[in-house]
Amino acid sequence: MLFNPLLISLPSQGGKKGKKAAGEKGKGGKGVGGAGRMNGHYQENGMENLMLFEVVKMGKSAMQSVVDDWIEAYKNDRDMALLDLINFFIQCSGCKGVVSGEMFRNMQNSEIIRRMTEEFDEDSGDYPLTMAGPLWKKFKGSFCEFIAVLVRQCQYSIIYDEYLMDTVISLLTGLSDSQVRAFRHTSTLAAMKLMTALVNVALNLSINMDNTQRQYETERNKMVAKRANDRLELLLQKRKELQENQDEIENMMNAIFKGVFVHRYRDAIAEIRAITIEEIGMWMKLYSDAFLNDSYLKYVGWTMHDKQGEVRLKCLTALQGLYYNRELNTRLELFTSRFKDRIVSMTLDKEYDVAVQAIKLLTLVLHSTDEVLSPEDCESVYHLVYSAHRPVAIAAGEFLFKKLFSTREPEEEGAPKRRGRQSPNANLIKTTVFFFLESELHEHAAYLVDSLWESGADLLKDWECMTSLLLDDPVPGEEALTDRQETALIEIMLCTVRQAAECHPPVGRGTGKRVMTAKEKKTQLDDRTRMTELFAVALPPLLAKYSIDSEKVTNLLQLPQFFDLDIYTTGRLEKHLEALLRQIREIVEKHTDTEVLEACSKTYHALSNEEFTIFNRVDIARSQLLDEMVDKFNTLLEDFLQEGEEPDDDDAYQVLSTLKRITAFHNAHDLSQWDLFSSNFKLLNTGIENGDMPEQIVVHALQCTHYVVLWYLAKVSEGSHRKEDMVSLRKQMRMFCLMCQRYLTNVNTTVKEQAFTILCDVLLVFSHQMVSGGREQLEPLVYSPDDSLQTELLSFILHHVFIDQDDDNGSTDGQQDDEAAKIEALHKRRNLLAAYCKLIIYNVVEMNTGADIFKQYMRYYNDYGDIIKETMSKTRQIDKIQCAKTLILSLQQLFHEMLSELGTGFDRSSSAFCGIKELARRFSLTFGLDQVKTRDAIAMLHKDGIEFAFKEPSPQGEGNPPLHLAFLDILSEFSSKLMRQDKRTVHMYLERFMTFQMALQRDDCWLPLISYRNSLQAGGDDDTMSVVSGYSSRGSSVRSKKTKAVTPTATIAAAKRRLPEGNCRTRSMQTPVMMPSPHLTSTMMRGPGDMRGGEAKRGRDDSYMGVYALPSDSQQQPHPHTLPQTPQLHQTPIDYNRRGTGLMEEDEEPIVEDVMMSSEGRMEDLNEGMDFDTMDIDLNLVYIPVSDHFSFAKIIHPPDRCGISRS
Secondary structure, three states: OOOOOOOOEOOOOOOOOOOOOHHHHOHHHOOOOOOEEEOOEEEOOOOHHHHHHHHHHHOOOOHHHHHHHHHHHHHHOHHHHHHHHHHHHHHHOOOOOOOOHHHHHHOEHHHHHHHHHOOOOOOOOOOOOOOOOHHHHHHHHHHHHHHHHHHHHHOOOHHHOOOHHHHHHHHHHHHHOOOEHHHHHHHHHHHHHHHHHHHHHHHHHHHHHHHHHHHHHHHHOOOOOOOOHHHHHHHHHHHHHHHHHHHHHHHHHHHHHHHHHHHHOOOOOHHHHHHHHHHHHHHHHHOHHHHOOHHHHHHHHHHOOOOOHHHHHHHHHHHHHHHOOHHHHHHHHHHHHHHHHHHHHHHHEOOHHHHHHHHHHHHHHHHHOOOOOOHHHHHHHHHHHHOOOHHHHHHHHHHHHHHHHOOOOOOOOOOOOOOHHHOOHHHHHHHHHHHHHHHOOHHHHHHHHHHHHHHHHHHHOOHHHHHHHHHOOOOOOOOOOOHHHHHHHHHHHHHHHHHHHHOOOOOOOOOOOOOOOHHHHHHHHHHHHHHHHHHHHHHHHHHHHOOOOHHHHHHHOOHHHHOOOHHHHHOOOHHHHHHHHHHHHHHHHHOOOHHHHHHHHHHHHHHOOOOOOOHHHHHHHHHHHHHHHHHHHHHHHHHHOOOOOOOOHHHHHHHHHHHHHHHHHHHHOOOHHHOHHHHHHHHHHHHHHHOOOOHHHHHHHHHHHHHHHHHHHHHHHOOOOOHHHHHHHHHHHHHHHHHHHHHOOOOOHHHHHHHHHHHHHHHHHOOHHHHOOOOHHHHHHOOOOOHHHHHHHHHHHHHHOOOOHHHOOOOOOOOOOOHHHHHHHHHHHHHHHHHHHHHHHOOOOOHHHHHHHHOOOOOOHHHHHHHHHHHHHHHHHHOHHHHHHHHHHHHHHHHHHHHHHHOOOOOOOOHHHHHHHHHHHHHHHOOOOOOOOOHHHHHHHHHHHHHHHOOOOOOOOOOOOOOOOOHHHHHHHHHHHOOHHHHHHHHHHHHHHOOHHHHHOOOHHHHHHHHHHHHHHOOOOOOOOEOOOOOOOOOOOOOOOOOOOOOHHHHHHHHHHOOOOOOOOOOOOEEEOOOOOOOOOOOOOOOHHHOOOHHHHHOEOOOOOOOOOOOOOOOOOOOOOOOOOOOOOOOEOOOOOOOOOOOOHHHHOOOOOOOEOOOOOOOOOOOOOHHHOOOOOOOOOOEEEOOOOOOOHHHHOOHHHHOOOOO
16 A cells, blocks of 8 residues: 555554553563653653663663564554654654654644654754764664564564554654654654565565465376365465565555655755665665666666765665676666766765775676676776775775686696796786786886785785796797886886785875784785795896896895895805895996995895894995995096096096995995095095086085985984094084085086085084984084075075976976976976975074065965975964064065066056065965964064055155055055954054155055055954854854944053053953854755754754756755854954955855866865965854953064064
């Protein structure tokens, strides 16, 4: 039968109506008889309904016993038991109201629901399904379990009495149509769980009907003599009863589906939509014969376009349950063809959880049939193995593994296990190499290995097969690996060794080190032992075979870093260690490539561990190699620098190659015993005097000398505090800094960049920061750059960093058309700027030198915006006032440059002036919303700006505006950051520079002064302050517009601030702090007109039936920017000057949510916005009093007029 909740009232007739005695009512200790009151509501016949809710909420009793007690009560008095059940649903919705027996008998559903709506708690919008805490987290599970057990226990009798289910379904259908979210959410969950329970009943009935039919057919096919007619009649009667029950259950399910699901799968609340999709997935999985068809699948397909990630996630998990069963594949063919493209596109979903489940779903689709997904579909998943988000990459790796590696050659039973290049993994490893090369992301092998690690670890750890592919000759008929393929295989092999030894993902793909389990630790130890035993033997021949290939050798030399060095001794592999050391020595002698030499240096460092017995062997080999290199270098250098002879190219090459080797080893090894400072300094000094030293020799000599100084400092810091060591280090450091400073003027760009980078590092290391942490004994080593050095460093930055891309000819060797070369040049310039900005942040150079950096913020935003913004943030944390003075200085410098370029008669609408004004606006945003914290800084900024504006008189003489008067138009961008009291004080300070005639001027040339005065007077003529207060709110709200009248006290306080004396004070007053607008969510919001008193608190959703366009991918809904309404006193509307409606201009733009992510969406948003402010924002409404002892006269009044200095 079908139910209409608007027409059917709750039944009042039928069944047993007699009431039992008080002692008989509460079965199982569930209640007591008699009338009473509970929670302020009158309860007819005891408190059994409350006890039912309490028992389910506590979840301590066995649910079956609770249901059995209710069934017994229903059999005794079904009206009262049903009334208890109705009140149970009402209470589970968080409603305090109780349905009385009279309401139950005489009122329709709609009237009862309307009455219950009025009983909601006005003080809270929470209800059991949304409440926090461990008790309420368990409640949802207990609630769902109760409904499932209730239907299961009633499935053979009570649910067919045309009373219980009719009443419950009618009630839940009516509640699910309510505007109250709590009713709608709770009843939808109950109805969906009820439907799931009915599906189980229908499934059992279907199975019983099939069994009965088979028994009937078997009996009927017997011979007449053996046929039992009585049994045939019984089977027919049983089948008829089962069919009737089946029809009735189907009617109930149709009523729930059409009355609840069809409306609620489009509900405005995402949680409700998610519930419906989760349950329909269960129905199709449990009872596929009835539900797994296009009539039901279409709802899941449509909802995959939902704007909320949690709903899309439920769609995918529901489909996974269906595709996992291969028997259902034929029924899913039409759905797959219709919605396959959508599922593939969801692998790029902006919600990572959704993307992961979409990939897993495609893996199941691939597992069920290999023909559905096209090569293009597969390729869209393949590239995700390089994703920075590890769960996405792991899912994509599993997809890739099933697609490419699932066809493994079967091994014959009884045949010996094949190893090396004959093993079954050989072709799979080759396939991995081919895929890696075709993906054209060769520098990301570590990401590919990490993605495949969980699904193919056994394949990736078959190092024996990998080494065999590299060392053994191919068998007849087998195609050998190419040079490019061998390089890729060695890189992949190195990444697998690193992954097995370190057991953590590569950089950028992980939130930190996690605690390993005992099983993982054992696996790690076993893998390290196995790889050491294998590569200790295989590495020397590998190095010998590829000794002339720089890229291969560099990767192979990293393998010993992951060895368990004890194996060399315990496994008696010393001869292989000797072979390895010989190969490393030969590679050092053959190569001059920096990467190869550094790899050799790190390998020696890894093997030179004093904890292992092999240390002596390695140390002797290393010392012999270094002795030979240093002796050779000194000999070559003496000949190279010999006076009167012109060194040839061969001599220069020999010096350079030896110097490269020494520098590479000095990076990881302490070579102080060889006194390399003198020889390198002599080499550098000769280069300065002659000016013809080869570029690379100077670069490596500077780097080597840098290492000498740092190793010397490490020695002194670790305990050697002898005076002669300190004096020697101080002398070497200062000589080296002077040498680097001299090389800043070198004609070669590469040399200058090297000198600058090293000089910045040395200045930072030997700054005043080095004495922190209890190292006061190092104070004699502190070195601060003088003014000339600071000037040279700043000049270098301005001439080598802030340049156009096409001007950077020296760094790209004529390859300006090569995009990779441009990116590399930009990366180098960013490093140079970052090195200098660190000097500003750590107070190594004066903070005001940052003005030349900050003024470039707008022009070079795309290239260096993040670095400059972070520098401003750090300097503000160090000294707010000095930072403000630096910002205003940068604006003044730009203003001077504009005057030099355009002249004094420039147009204020010109692009140059507008650019300066826009930069000032961006600077203003950096001060954030807390005016109290930035009070001093903003006041000082206005003081310096006013003095600058009136500093230069007009060239045309008296009666004309000062030369820099237009700067006030720029300064007005900071007026909104002034507190109300300070606007008056700044205005009075401005009047000190104005004459009476200036105040009367109205010509265009005086407009900057007029607009600046207006910006200071806005909100400052009365005792009010412009604020916006906000607090986190569940719904929308509006701005407060209450005002406060002028008070005599405030007038007196303002008058006192006009006095120049230092002891003038302002009266304490309560000043609200400006607060940001609340965070917007992507759920559907109500407009201001929907907020009507308590209805908002009850959780009404007047728009719950809003149109929900499912099939559209791109259709999104902008969210209204409204602020919560709070009862505030003494408050006026905020004054925004020319940008009226938001604390920041960016707030005026609506936030539009996009379901899909793009590559740009995964990158950091570089656009200006609220995130520009690097400050903590408290969303609670706080009132901060202005201190009585705070006087802006200390900042504002000029010293030459009042003689007051800032304390």
